[in-house]
Amino acid sequence: MISSTGTRSSGTYRSLSPTSLEVTSPVGTVTWQRRPGPPAATAAVPFAGVWDASFVLAGVTWHQTIDNAVDGTYMLTTETRDSGYITASAGHWHMTSRTGPETDGTYRLINAQTMSFTGPLGSSVWTRTAGVKRGRDE
Numbered sequence: 001m002i003s004s005t006g007t008r009s010s011g012t013y014r015s016l017s018p019t020s021l022e023v024t025s026p027v028g029t030v031t032w033q034r035r036p037g038p039p040a041a042t043a044a045v046p047f048a049g050v051w052d053a054s055f056v057l058a059g060v061t062w063h064q065t066i067d068n069a070v071d072g073t074y075m076l077t078t079e080t081r082d083s084g085y086i087t088a089s090a091g092h093w094h095m096t097s098r099t100g101p102e103t104d105g106t107y108r109l110i111n112a113q114t115m116s117f118t119g120p121l122g123s124s125v126w127t128r129t130a131g132v133k134r135g136r137d138e
Contacts, residue, residue, distance in 0.1 A: 021051070030055045032066075045070050058120060059100020093117070 011025030018041075019034040032051040034041070039048045047068045054063045060082050067075045084097040088107060096102045105119030113128045 015046075021047075023053075027057060028055065039070050042070075045072075058103065059097060093119075 009025060011023055013024070014022045016022055016031065019036075021032045021034075023030050023032055030053045032053040035050040035052065037050070039045075041048045045068075048070050050065060050067045052063070052065050054061060056062070060080050062078060062080045064079075065077045082097050082099060084095060084099075086093060086095045088094075091106050091108065092104070093107050094102065094104050103120055105117060107118075108116045110116060110125070114125060116123065116125045
């Protein structure tokens with residue numbers, strides 16, 4: 001799988017049933033469940049349709065939904081919920097989760113709305129969404 005940003009992900013899969021796949025990647029093994037409805041999977045496009053998986057990674061529960069189109073394109077949505085404490089200073093962050101381990105990493109301010117983070121799970125870029133209030137802003 002190659003994302004629109006060029007990130008590559010690979011692994012192996014095993015069909016457990018027509019609506020269930022076991023996928024193994026560098027981060028572990030996860031069972032995906034296919035939602036009822038179109039498009040139907042075929043021999044040529046075995047992953048077509050919408051699939052869901054939930055798993056625990058680094059002490060945090062993640063939920064992913066992937067919508068695989070018959071033309072080979074996909075839309076992956078990932079959601080996780082966690083709470084705890086975070087401190088940041090001089091390009092370094094430290095997070096203490098109420099449900100998992102402590103983690104550390106680095107950050108860089110790109111502009112007033114965008115930051116890049118690097119931590120145990122890799123790197124990401126976060127962009128502030130205009131008009132959305134969270135935490136103490138509410």
